Each structure stands twice: as C-alpha cells, then as structure tokens.
Amino acid sequence: MSEKKAKKLIYTRQEMFELNKKLLLKRGVTLEAIAEISFKQQAKYTDNITRDICLESVEKILSLRDVFHHVQLAAEIDRLAEEGMFQGPIQDIIYEDLGLFGIDETMGLDVSGLYGTIGQTNFGDIDVNKHGIVKRLNDAGKEDGICHTFLDDIVGAIAAAASTRVAQVMSEETAHEESGLKRFSIFDL
Numbered sequence: 599m600s601e602k603k604a605k606k607l608i609y610t611r612q613e614m615f616e617l618n619k620k621l622l623l624k625r626g627v628t629l630e631a632i633a634e635i636s637f638k639q640q641a642k643y644t645d646n647i648t649r650d651i652c653l654e655s656v657e658k659i660l661s662l663r664d665v666f667h668h669v670q671l672a673a674e675i676d677r678l679a680e681e682g683m684f685q686g687p688i689q690d691i692i693y694e695d696l697g698l699f700g701i702d703e704t705m706g707l708d709v710s711g712l713y714g715t716i717g718q719t720n721f722g723d724i725d726v727n728k729h730g731i732v733k734r735l736n737d738a739g740k741e742d743g744i745c746h747t748f749l750d751d752i753v754g755a756i757a758a759a760a761s762t763r764v765a766q767v768m769s770e771e772t773a774h775e776e777s778g779l780k781r782f783s784i785f786d787l
Contacts, residue, residue: 614666615657621673622660625746626738627753631731632656635757638729639720640764647764655760655767659712665756668709672702672748679745695739695747702751709755713762720758725751732757 609617619629633652641647659665678684679692691699703725710721728736732754739746 609666611661611663614663615661618660618666618669621669622753625673625676625749627731627735627749629653629656629660632753632757633760635724635730635732635754636760636764639723639757639761644765644768647768651764651767652760655763656756659709659756659759659763662712664712665709665759668705668752668755672705672752675748676745679747680743692747693745695736695745699747702748705748706751706755706758709752710758710762713759713766716765717759717762720761721755724754724758729754729757 622629622632630649630653633649633656636652636655637647637649640652660669675692679689682689682693684692690696695702706721706725707718710717724732728750732750735746735750735753738744739750
C-alpha cells in the first residue's frame with residue numbers, strides 16, 4: 599500500500615510571492631506594470647516617489663497570505679470561465695463581465711482594504727478610470743476566448759494597495775527624519 603502524499607496548503611511569504619508572480623506573468627501581467635499604476639497614482643501626492651519603491655510595495659503585497667489567496671482564486675475563476683467550466687447563468691455572467699456583477703469588485707475592495715479606506719478609495723479610482731495594465735486586461739477580456747473579469751480588479755487592487763503603502767512608507771520616513779530617529783526598513787510596514 600502506498601503512502602498518500604500530504605497536500606501543501608501553507609506557503610512561506612517567498613513562496614507565495616513567487617507563485618503569484620508566476621501566475622500573473624502567465625496571465626500577461628508584470629509587476630512593473632502594476633507598480634507603474636501605483637507610481638502614477640501616488641506621484642500626484644507624494645514628493646520624491648520612485649518606481650523602485652512602488653515595485654517594492656507591489657512585491658510586499660504579493661507576499662501577503664490574503665492577497666495570495668485572492669490572486670490565485672481570481673485567476674482560476676477567469677480560467678474556468680474561459681474554458682466554459684461553470685454551469686448555468688453564472689458562466690455567461692462571469693465570462694461576459696456583466697456590469698451588474700460586483701463580486702469581482704468586492705474581492706478588489708478586500709485586497710485594497712488591507713491598507714484602509716484610502717486603499718479602497720485608490721482602488722475605486724483605478725477601477726473606474728482603468729489605468730495602464732488594468733485597462734489592457736479589461737479590453738483584452740472583451741475578446742473571444744479571454745476572461746479577465748476578476749484579474750483586472752485584483753491587479754487594480756494590488757496597485758491601489760501599493761500606492762497607499764508608498765504614501766505610508768514615505769510619511770514614516772519623513773516622521774523619522776524630523777524626529778532624528780534611525781531609518782527603518784521599507785519592509786517594516
């Protein structure tokens with residue numbers, strides 16, 4: 599009798615980051631494209647912002663367990679819809695990205711809400727105005743055989759959370775400088 603191999607359910611932050619990055623790349627999304635949305639959104643409000651700090655924030659967010667679960671689930675739902683694997687009306691509702699279907703936005707609000715109401719407000723801006731990669735995903739999702747109903751919202755939410763995190767990191771740096779305290783690590787936040 600062979601032993602049953604234990605299923606892996608818990609991943610390290612590095613593993614979650616790598617799995618999310620790989621899945622996003624498979625779906626045509628680079629971390630730099632997400633960071634670019636964060637940069638453009640936050641540059642209006644924060645001096646001395648760099649694309650590098652936005653990319654670091656995207657990477658940090660992609661290593662969080664809740665975000666890992668959201669990214670994995672969102673991409674899988676879209677893939678299943680592309681393959682026609684759902685039954686009943688929900689197949690067409692997801693595949694066609696019905697405007698009155700809001701579960702995808704709910705997932706986006708959950709991810710962006712990790713950084714409070716400002717994160718959710720930033721997500722609303724990205725969701726409504728469809729910046730960068732979010733617009734490309736949304737537009738591609740209208741093509742036959744492609745579904746990005748959930749992915750465009752999750753990507754927008756990651757960008758919104760990263761934008762908000764950048765503001766928090768930059769504010770913390772300013773507070774440390776003004777207090778004469780030792781510089782902290784960006785990964786402290």
